[in-house]
Amino acid sequence: xxxxxxxxALWLLWCCATIAPAAPAPQVLTLDSGSVTTTVNxxxxxxxxxxxxxxxxxxxxQPGSARFDLPFTLASRPDEPWAVFIPRVGNVFxxxxxxxxxxxxxxxxxxxxxxxxxxxxxxxxxxxxxxPGENLIEIRVRADTGRRAGLSAVIVGPSDQVLRQYSRAxxxxxxxxxxxxxxxxxxxxxxxxxxxxxxDARAAGGRTREGLYxxxxxxxxxxxxxxxxxxxxxPPLSWVPWGMLMxxxxxxxxxxxxxxxxxxxxxxxxxxxxxxxGAMALMFTGSVTCCWLSLTRADPRWLTGWLALELVGAGxxxxxxxxxxxxxxxxxxxxxxxxxxxxxxxxxxxxxxxxLSDSHGETTxxxxxxxxxxxxxxxxxxxxxxxxxxxxxxxxxxLAARVADRERELATTYxxxxxxxxxxARTHERARILRDMHxxxxxxxxxxxxxxxxxxxSQAGLLRTLRDSLxxxxxxxxxxxxxxxxxxxxxxxxRYRLAPRLADSGVAxxxxxxxxxxxxxxxxxxxxxLQFLLFETISNVLQHAGASVLRxxxxxxxxxxxxxxxxxxxxxxxxxxxxxxxxxAHAIGARLTLESRPGxxxxxxxxx
Amino acid sequence: xxxxxxxxDAMDLAVPRPWGVWVVEDDSHARAFFETSVRRSAxxxxxxxxxxxxxxxxxxxxxxxxxxxxLVDLGLPxxxxxxxxxxxxxxYPQCEPxxxxxxxxxxxxxxxxxxxxxxxxxxxxxPEDIAQTILxxxxxxxxxxxxxxxxxxxxxxLLQTASRPELAxxxxxxxxxxxxxxxKADAGRSxxxxxxxxxxxxxxxxxxxxxxxxxxxxxxxxxxxxxxxLYGKLSVHSKNEAVFEAMxxxxxxxxxxx
Numbered sequence: 062x063x064x065x066x067x068x069x070a071l072w073l074l075w076c077c078a079t080i081a082p083a084a085p086a087p088q089v090l091t092l093d094s095g096s097v098t099t100t101v102n103x104x105x106x107x108x109x110x111x112x113x114x115x116x117x118x119x120x121x122x123q124p125g126s127a128r129f130d131l132p133f134t135l136a137s138r139p140d141e142p143w144a145v146f147i148p149r150v151g152n153v154f155x156x157x158x159x160x161x162x163x164x165x166x167x168x169x170x171x172x173x174x175x176x177x178x179x180x181x182x183x184x185x186x187x188x189x190x191x192x193p194g195e196n197l198i199e200i201r202v203r204a205d206t207g208r209r210a211g212l213s214a215v216i217v218g219p220s221d222q223v224l225r226q227y228s229r230a231x232x233x234x235x236x237x238x239x240x241x242x243x244x245x246x247x248x249x250x251x252x253x254x255x256x257x258x259x260x261d262a263r264a265a266g267g268r269t270r271e272g273l274y275x276x277x278x279x280x281x282x283x284x285x286x287x288x289x290x291x292x293x294x295x296p297p298l299s300w301v302p303w304g305m306l307m308x309x310x311x312x313x314x315x316x317x318x319x320x321x322x323x324x325x326x327x328x329x330x331x332x333x334x335x336x337x338x339g340a341m342a343l344m345f346t347g348s349v350t351c352c353w354l355s356l357t358r359a360d361p362r363w364l365t366g367w368l369a370l371e372l373v374g375a376g377x378x379x380x381x382x383x384x385x386x387x388x389x390x391x392x393x394x395x396x397x398x399x400x401x402x403x404x405x406x407x408x409x410x411x412x413x414x415x416x417l418s419d420s421h422g423e424t425t426x427x428x429x430x431x432x433x434x435x436x437x438x439x440x441x442x443x444x445x446x447x448x449x450x451x452x453x454x455x456x457x458x459x460l461a462a463r464v465a466d467r468e469r470e471l472a473t474t475y476x477x478x479x480x481x482x483x484x485x486a487r488t489h490e491r492a493r494i495l496r497d498m499h500x501x502x503x504x505x506x507x508x509x510x511x512x513x514x515x516x517x518x519s520q521a522g523l524l525r526t527l528r529d530s531l532x533x534x535x536x537x538x539x540x541x542x543x544x545x546x547x548x549x550x551x552x553x554x555x556r557y558r559l560a561p562r563l564a565d566s567g568v569a570x571x572x573x574x575x576x577x578x579x580x581x582x583x584x585x586x587x588x589x590x591l592q593f594l595l596f597e598t599i600s601n602v603l604q605h606a607g608a609s610v611l612r613x614x615x616x617x618x619x620x621x622x623x624x625x626x627x628x629x630x631x632x633x634x635x636x637x638x639x640x641x642x643x644x645x646a647h648a649i650g651a652r653l654t655l656e657s658r659p660g661x662x663x664x665x666x667x668x669x
Numbered sequence: 670x671x672x673x674x675x676x677x678d679a680m681d682l683a684v685p686r687p688w689g690v691w692v693v694e695d696d697s698h699a700r701a702f703f704e705t706s707v708r709r710s711a712x713x714x715x716x717x718x719x720x721x722x723x724x725x726x727x728x729x730x731x732x733x734x735x736x737x738x739x740l741v742d743l744g745l746p747x748x749x750x751x752x753x754x755x756x757x758x759x760x761y762p763q764c765e766p767x768x769x770x771x772x773x774x775x776x777x778x779x780x781x782x783x784x785x786x787x788x789x790x791x792x793x794x795x796p797e798d799i800a801q802t803i804l805x806x807x808x809x810x811x812x813x814x815x816x817x818x819x820x821x822x823x824x825x826x827l828l829q830t831a832s833r834p835e836l837a838x839x840x841x842x843x844x845x846x847x848x849x850x851x852x853k854a855d856a857g858r859s860x861x862x863x864x865x866x867x868x869x870x871x872x873x874x875x876x877x878x879x880x881x882x883x884x885x886x887x888x889x890x891x892x893x894x895x896x897x898x899l900y901g902k903l904s905v906h907s908k909n910e911a912v913f914e915a916m917x918x919x920x921x922x923x924x925x926x927x
Contacts, residue, residue, distance in 0.1 A: 531793055538774045539816055553815035553875030560877075561798070574875055 089218030092131040092198065101125035113149075116210040122359045124172050124206050131198040131215055138193055143186040144220035146227040149213040150202060151178025157199040158190050172205050173300035179291050180235045183227040185220055205300050206359045209415070234424050238291040241428055245288065248435035249281030255442065273324035277438045280317035283310040284431050301356045308352035308364065309345065315375055316341035318401070318434055322382050325397045325441065344371055365416045372405070372412055379405045393441045400433035493586065501533030501593075529600065532558055536596060540589050546579030548622065551588060552615055555595055566603045568611050568628075575616035580668045587649040594645040598626050598664050601639070606630025606662065622668040632657040687714040688807055691736035693725045693753050694718060694769060695746050699792060703740060703769075703799065710800035722748035729760045736761060738803050740790060742769040743777055751784040758785040765806060775816050782903045788812050810893035811900050818873040821903065825861050861902070868895045
């Protein structure tokens with residue numbers, strides 16, 4: 062039993078320990094009531110306060126200043142430092158706790174300068190400043206027209222808890238904005254580089270730049286500047302021109318994004334494109350004008366109204382785009398259409414929240430949805446490059462196949478040409494042999510037969526005919542190896558072949574053959590003609606001239622190759638040149654000149 | 670060259686022994702023509718003839734009189750006369766083969782020279798010219814035509830260029846007579862001597878031996894001697910050329926490459 066009693070006592074102790082209340086943790090306080098003293102146009106009023114305090118709504122966008130008194134009660138002085146977190150306060154402000162000035166942000170005496178309302182604010186309250194019982198936080202602000210001035214609910218409490226909330230809000234509004242700016246700048250730079258380097262091959266002439274990339278780049282740069290404004294406390298311009306610039310960026314982004322959609326859909330080639338451009342220009346200039354009116358006349362309804370119109374127009378366009386995408390979907394249209402629908406919905410929410418509602422600590426969401434446009438653009442670019450790469454590969458494959466086909470055709474043609482060339486060479490060779498046999502051996506053998514048949518032929522005459530025949534045959538064989546145009550080789554071979562006959566005839570030969578360059582026009586058939594011509598010339602001298610000396614000359618004279626056969630025989634009528642000689646000279650393009658008198662006959666050939 | 674000296678005749682020492690001539694020719698009329706031509710010359714002696722390669726080889730294997738001059742037709746019914754020339758030179762190194770050629774064309778004459786022939790004789794020559802050609806050859810002359818001279822020059826140029834790449838510049842088949850000292854020095858190192866090259870060049874241009882002798886300041890006999898040396902070189906270098914080509918093609922290893 063003693064054991065049971067001990068167990069029961071332990072259980073009781075545990076229960077007591079569990080149920081016993083802990084020391085009360087300090088509570089985070091949300092201060093949203095107190096009093097406000099405003100000074101607008103020289104008139105000061107004090108009124109009860111309920112935060113958030115949206116200045117433009119409360120004071121009809123008139124510039125002025127205010128002091129917010131926010132009392133709160135503490136049971137005891139806290140042991141640790143406290144902190145204040147204000148989601149939105151400005152445009153410039155200072156803050157006091159129990160009369161002690163803790164923070165001043167901006168010049169309270171001059172408006173339209175810095176804007177500290179863009180980022181959440183926090184500060185530490187030393188514990189000794191707080192006191193048990195009533196405490197007071199006093200915030201003075203100076204408000205500019207149309208700049209979302211005012212004060213949101215103020216969070217005060219232990220510093221660790223309050224600063225945690227502040228960090229979350231700061232990350233959402235400030236750090237997030239900086240990251241978005243970086244993303245937009247990178248995407249814009251890529252789009253601009255593509256616009257500068259890529260040409261639209263489908264356009265007439267194939268040298269037009271892609272408008273798609275230009276509008277994407279403009280949209281991203283406009284958006285980058287617009288979002289960057291969230292991190293710019295002290296703009297380089299005063300508020301009115303800076304506010305107009307920011308509005309221009311917003312509308313420029315919207316117009317560029319819609320033109321980007323237009324290009325994605327392929328509508329930029331339609332006849333209505335100038336109307337679209339005009340509408341976008343109107344939207345842009347209208348918003349800037351309304352912004353100017355709003356700020357200078359201290360009446361935000363101008364801009365609010367215009368933005369509503371813009372929103373309706375953009376919404377109608379996006380719906381139209383979405384319907385067209387449903388009808389003819391493709392990846393680019395679906396991506397861009399989805400981003401546009403989401404953006405319009407979010408923009409509508411922002412318009413309601415920022416322009417109409419009294420909420421003051423809220424921020425725009427549309428800044429995040431713009432990322433989807435960037436992602437859609439990158440997806441389009443990647444898809445285009447993949448398509449282009451595939452097409453290039455296919456083109457290369459096709460080209461390689463065509464080249465291979467053409468090479469095969471060329472090889473076939475070359476083979477046919479080579480065969481035709483060989484056949485032509487064989488034909489020429491056959492023709493040459495037939496011509497040689499006909500002109501040389503054939504005619505000599507025929508002559509020999511006639512001589513024998515006539516019964517009047519002398520043995521010497523018959524022998525001469527047959528020797529002529531054999532000599533012709535030898536010359537014909539020599540001509541096979543004669544280099545084309547080499548007249549020197551031809552003369553040397555001719556002399557060698559005719560040497561026995563020259564010796565038999567008793568005619569002395571003078572050989573005055575100089576080294577001469579080849580005659581280009583003398584191809585193989587022409588060399589054979591020249592050989593015949595010289596053979597006949599020398600045969601005539603040996604048989605008919607009765608000469609004692611035959612001189613063969615060859616050389617260059619005045620740049621012209623000249624051949625001469627000179628004998629001291631009886632001569633002949635030079636006006637009646639043997640027809641065969643003339644024909645052969647004409648055939649090889651040589652100029653034949655005859656000069657004859659008793660004692661000197663010159664047969665001259667010149668290759669002009 | 671070893672030449673079979675005629676035996677001393679005790680009765681008449683001044684009269685040399687006639688040169689023994691042996692003919693291989695399938696055409697009986699031609700063979701008879703050569704026989705007649707040889708028998709008409711007191712300085713020549715007819716040893717006999719053969720009509721086929723087989724007959725010729727059988728004759729060479731016999732113990733007959735060693736021929737001084739062998740006339741061989743290339744186109745024999747059972748083979749090439751080149752085979753007979755090679756066998757004759759092998760059996761009787763002192764004999765001097767002459768090719769019987771109808772046309773004296775370059776291809777057949779060069780092939781014969783490379784097989785060991787020392788000249789060629791035209792089939793249509795006059796009987797007295799046949800004997801004269803044989804006697805001239807025995808006296809130291811060898812015939813050569815301008816066409817053959819050109820071919821020989823071209824081939825030696827090619828060989829010279831191939832073995833010395835720095836001389837690879839294109840050259841004419843017939844070099845100019847006015848060769849400079851450097852070119853002559855090159856020629857001196859080549860397979861042909863400078864003088865032989867000059868003589869060949871003039872022959873290729875159609876000049877006779879007498880004209881060459883006059884132009885070069887030589888005797889006709891010296892010119893003929895150059896040509897005969899050339900024949901010997903052609904025969905030897907035809908074998909060297911084959912070896913060179915085989916080396917160039919990688920079929921043989923160079924002796925110094927190990």
